[in-house]
Amino acid sequence: MNQFEKKIKQNRTRLARTSLQTLQINLGRKCNQACRHCHVDAAPWRTEMMDESTAQRIGDWIRLHRPGIVDITGGAPEMSEFFRYFVKLSRESKCHVMDRNNLTILEEPGYESLPGFLAENKVEIIASLPCYSAENVNRQRGNGVFEKSIRALKQLNALGYGDKLLLNLVYNPLGLNLPPSQKALEAEYKEALMRDFGIRFTRLFTITNQPIARFAEDLQRQGKLEEYMDLLLENFNPATLDGLMCRQTLSVGYQGEIFDCDFNQMLGMQIRNGKPLSLWDITPDQLQDYPIQTGNHCLACSAGHGSSCTGGTVS
Numbered sequence: 001m002n003q004f005e006k007k008i009k010q011n012r013t014r015l016a017r018t019s020l021q022t023l024q025i026n027l028g029r030k031c032n033q034a035c036r037h038c039h040v041d042a043a044p045w046r047t048e049m050m051d052e053s054t055a056q057r058i059g060d061w062i063r064l065h066r067p068g069i070v071d072i073t074g075g076a077p078e079m080s081e082f083f084r085y086f087v088k089l090s091r092e093s094k095c096h097v098m099d100r101n102n103l104t105i106l107e108e109p110g111y112e113s114l115p116g117f118l119a120e121n122k123v124e125i126i127a128s129l130p131c132y133s134a135e136n137v138n139r140q141r142g143n144g145v146f147e148k149s150i151r152a153l154k155q156l157n158a159l160g161y162g163d164k165l166l167l168n169l170v171y172n173p174l175g176l177n178l179p180p181s182q183k184a185l186e187a188e189y190k191e192a193l194m195r196d197f198g199i200r201f202t203r204l205f206t207i208t209n210q211p212i213a214r215f216a217e218d219l220q221r222q223g224k225l226e227e228y229m230d231l232l233l234e235n236f237n238p239a240t241l242d243g244l245m246c247r248q249t250l251s252v253g254y255q256g257e258i259f260d261c262d263f264n265q266m267l268g269m270q271i272r273n274g275k276p277l278s279l280w281d282i283t284p285d286q287l288q289d290y291p292i293q294t295g296n297h298c299l300a301c302s303a304g305h306g307s308s309c310t311g312g313t314v315s
Contacts, residue, residue, distance in 0.1 A: 240289030
């Protein structure tokens with residue numbers, strides 16, 4: 001039994017899936033960046049991407065079952081040849097569409113029409129900006145990233161994002177730290193970005209760094225992985241359990257495999273029913289009340305204010 005399971009057992013909690021609200025699709029590992037905290041290990045040199053047959057089968061599932069939200073991620077999901085296909089299909093199926101956007105993709109050659117496409121289709125943007133200072137952002141995501149991100153945000157503001165269109169920013173802490181209060185930090189972000197750059201946004205999501213993949217490797221090199229796991233364990237908060245994203249979100253890999261969350265996907269913890277399942281093997285009703293696979297990494301989602309794809313789970 002892992003440490004997270006021990007904690008929820010002590011709190012007499014059974015972790016199972018509820019009704020499906022969000023279908024999160026990972027289109028592949030290719031990205032124009034290689035961030036230090038990335039749990040996907042995404043990078044420009046990655047080649048694993050969704051193929052046409054898989055995209056069509058997932059598209060057929062969306063048309064049939066019409067999840068409330070289609071959350072498109074990667075890598076940089078916009079680098080997939082099927083990104084626009086999923087946006088248009090999901091909108092036609094009356095789904096709300098979210099794009100997990102790293103902002104710098106908007107400045108890459110060949111993506112000049114992307115901001116207009118997102119605005120035209122009323123896609124909600126969830127954009128990475130781990131701090132409102134250049135030093136911290138460039139330290140975590142690479143030199144020059146902050147300046148590119150600011151230019152991209154101004155471009156999105158000019159199209160109505162942060163006003164009539166939803167533009168959310170994502171904060172990840174540096175080092176061995178948990179995110180602070182989401183509400184308080186959001187106020188700081190809004191004041192600083194408006195004061196210094198005239199930038200508006202809708203909400204801030206605070207997300208705890210997951211002790212897997214590149215971030216875990218970085219901690220191991222520093223000899224601090226055990227210390228970080230102790231921090232998560234010591235700050236376990238049972239009030240976060242009702243809001244865990246694995247209850248209402250289904251994560252789909254670039255080959256169509258299904259997982260309880262994006263983090264389980266990166267660890268290969270595929271949902272099974274005697275055999276590993278793909279999206280087209282199940283219906284939303286069949287997954288209701290399905291037990292959720294857990295590991296010690298789940299402590300990151302249940303520490304402090306909690307963490308999910310839409311930020312903190314408790315105030």
